[in-house]
Amino acid sequence: MKADDMHVSGAPHEAPATEAVLDSLLEHVLHLDSGMRILWANTAACASAGMAREDLRGQRCHEIWAGSPLPCGDCPVVRAIRTGQPHDVEKTTPDGRAWYIRGYPLRDDAGRIRGGVEITLEITQRRQAELAVREKEERLRLALEAANEGLWDFDPQTREVFYSPRWFTMLGYEPDAFPQVYETWLELLHPEDRAVAEERVWEHIQRRESFNLVFRMRAAGGDYRWILAKGDVMSCNAGGDTRRLVGTHVDITDLKRAQEERQALVHELEEKNAELERFLYAASHDLKTPLVTIEGFLGLLENDLDAGDPTRRREDMRIIHEATERMKRLLDEVIELSRAGRVIDPRAGISLREVATEAVAQVAGPLRARGVAVSIAPDLPIAYCDRVRLLEVFQNLVENAVKYMGDQADPRIEIGIRESAGGPVITVRDNGIGIEPRYQLKIFDLFDQLDPTQEGTGLGLALVKRIVTVHGGRVWVESEGPGRGATFCFTLGAPPEAPDAPGGGEPGDTGPDPPASA
Numbered sequence: 001m002k003a004d005d006m007h008v009s010g011a012p013h014e015a016p017a018t019e020a021v022l023d024s025l026l027e028h029v030l031h032l033d034s035g036m037r038i039l040w041a042n043t044a045a046c047a048s049a050g051m052a053r054e055d056l057r058g059q060r061c062h063e064i065w066a067g068s069p070l071p072c073g074d075c076p077v078v079r080a081i082r083t084g085q086p087h088d089v090e091k092t093t094p095d096g097r098a099w100y101i102r103g104y105p106l107r108d109d110a111g112r113i114r115g116g117v118e119i120t121l122e123i124t125q126r127r128q129a130e131l132a133v134r135e136k137e138e139r140l141r142l143a144l145e146a147a148n149e150g151l152w153d154f155d156p157q158t159r160e161v162f163y164s165p166r167w168f169t170m171l172g173y174e175p176d177a178f179p180q181v182y183e184t185w186l187e188l189l190h191p192e193d194r195a196v197a198e199e200r201v202w203e204h205i206q207r208r209e210s211f212n213l214v215f216r217m218r219a220a221g222g223d224y225r226w227i228l229a230k231g232d233v234m235s236c237n238a239g240g241d242t243r244r245l246v247g248t249h250v251d252i253t254d255l256k257r258a259q260e261e262r263q264a265l266v267h268e269l270e271e272k273n274a275e276l277e278r279f280l281y282a283a284s285h286d287l288k289t290p291l292v293t294i295e296g297f298l299g300l301l302e303n304d305l306d307a308g309d310p311t312r313r314r315e316d317m318r319i320i321h322e323a324t325e326r327m328k329r330l331l332d333e334v335i336e337l338s339r340a341g342r343v344i345d346p347r348a349g350i351s352l353r354e355v356a357t358e359a360v361a362q363v364a365g366p367l368r369a370r371g372v373a374v375s376i377a378p379d380l381p382i383a384y385c386d387r388v389r390l391l392e393v394f395q396n397l398v399e400n401a402v403k404y405m406g407d408q409a410d411p412r413i414e415i416g417i418r419e420s421a422g423g424p425v426i427t428v429r430d431n432g433i434g435i436e437p438r439y440q441l442k443i444f445d446l447f448d449q450l451d452p453t454q455e456g457t458g459l460g461l462a463l464v465k466r467i468v469t470v471h472g473g474r475v476w477v478e479s480e481g482p483g484r485g486a487t488f489c490f491t492l493g494a495p496p497e498a499p500d501a502p503g504g505g506e507p508g509d510t511g512p513d514p515p516a517s518a
Contacts (some may be wrong), residue, residue: 004420011244012428019040019042022042022333026044027119027120028041028118029041029044029117030042030061030118030120031106031117032061032077032117033114033115036060036062036063036075038332039115041056041057041396049065067319074366076089076101076103077103077105079103079104080104081103081105081115083105086102086103086104086105088103089101096124096126097124098121098123099120099123100120100121101118102120104117105117109152149248150168150170151166151246151247151248152164152167152249152355154182154231154245155245156205156245157243160180160182161180161181161185170250170486171217171220171225171252172220177220179324185196190215190217191217191415192216197215200213201231201245204233206229208233210232212229214227214252225253226251226253226255227251229247229248229249229403230248230249231245232245232246234246234249291320291323293323297316297323300312301317303322349384350382350383350384350387351382352383352390353378356376356394357376359398360376362395363395363398363399366399370402370405370411372401372402372411372413374398374413374414374415375414376415376416377414377415379417380417384492386471390492392463392464392467393464393467394415394428396461396463397428397464397488398413398428399460401486401488404486405432405433406415406483408433410431411432412430413428413430414427414428414429414430415428424491425489426491427488427489429486429487429488430485430487431485432485433482433483434479434481434484435479435486436482440476440477442513443477444461444462444464444465445462445463464488471492472492472493473492474491475488475490475491476490477489
């Protein structure tokens with residue numbers, strides 16, 4: 001006899017102990033013959049039919065409960081009698097009540113099927129509870145999707161992790177793309193974040209407390225995304241061991257980038273404010289100097305006029321004129337420095353060789369007076385930048401090289417190019433007095449001049465730095481020290497409209513880092 005079969009020996013009423021047990025059940029229990037006539041019914045079935053047990057005996061169950069002359073097509077007892085195997089079905093009656101019905105074949109001592117047993121249980125409340133759970137799960141799913149969050153559920157004992165489909169797709173993977181185990185999560189973590197994240201997870205498990213973690217995870221494309229994971233301990237066993245850690249994760253890469261950009265802007269603003277303070281201090285000092293000179297010599301000029309001394313009078317006027325010219329140059333260069341932050345038509349491709357040649361021509365007077373030979377490399381590339389501003393860069397660098405050539409017997413300036421990992425580097429090399437390492441950063445500051453006896457305002461190299469920076473590049477100087485000459489180097493980043501421009505590098509590329517001394 002099979003385990004799911006029921007065996008009968010004699011009539012059901014011959015087993016009073018069994019009947020007592022069946023009468024105590026909430027389920028409806030019916031003993032039926034092969035024609036679906038009721039041979040016996042327990043108390044719950046009688047109450048459901050509203051009839052006494054004696055009155056139910058001999059009635060067909062489908063006539064009593066379904067009001068139908070024939071059994072329904074999926075009646076589990078009919079199928080059990082026909083196949084010799086137990087069957088079950090769930091049904092909902094017109095009044096909205098849900099039922100679970102299971103039918104068993106009933107065999108005699110010879111193994112022949114003589115009828116069946118029907119057990120019926122009302123599951124309306126269970127159905128409603130299941131529906132409520134599904135509705136809550138659906139609301140949770142919609143909420144997580146609306147918040148763009150993935151769900152995870154970690155069992156520290158088995159090290160298994162359940163990931164919701166959104167958990168995968170947020171990183172660009174197909175759902176269930178890899179084994180849902182703790183080791184997979186570790187493998188996806190950025191190597192620099194793995195040790196800290198793992199330590200924090202187990203620390204929170206031991207303390208049984210909620211946590212927030214921020215780390216990077218490898219996406220399907222190979223890049224790493226910033227993830228914010230929030231979790232909490234859900235249940236513990238009798239021994240206090242953590243059983244589940246449940247939480248969400250959300251991609252915060254865009255937020256992190258926005259924070260980094262904001263921090264960069266704050267840092268840039270702080271630098272500009274500091275530069276502005278230095279500028280105001282230096283400008284007030286440098287503008288005051290010629291004013292003091294003018295004021296002093298106006299008094300001397302008045303005395304010389306009263307004394308009728310034409311020689312002293314002409315000298316006084318010459319000094320006053322030089323002071324006013326210095327103030328004019330200073331104001332002109334301050335204005336030029338302010339304009340350097342505005343780039344005009346950076347999309348135009350220009351020949352750096354042509355620009356360098358024009359700059360050398362504009363400085364022909366000082367070059368000829370000092371006898372400086374200038375060479376320009378023929379392979380200078382095409383650059384996408386503001387031609388007027390770049391002309392100012394070359395002109396200022398050449399003028400600076402002439403100014404600090406010293407007593408070199410064979411003065412030379414070489415304008416060339418060299419390749420680096422960050423792209424092409426434009427160089428302006430001289431064999432002049434050179435620059436000590438401690439001054440190689442300072443020379444790009446506003447109003448700084450290594451030799452105060454030289455003409456100029458100290459704004460030339462500051463102007464070069466401002467123009468190069470606006471073009472997305474960097475500028476620095478290389479020198480082995482006094483008497484060894486100097487090489488001024490700068491890079492130019494390509495604008496977004498021309499990322500493949502020759503010699504332009506990548507958008508935002510600031511070129512290679514300068515040497516440690518620069």
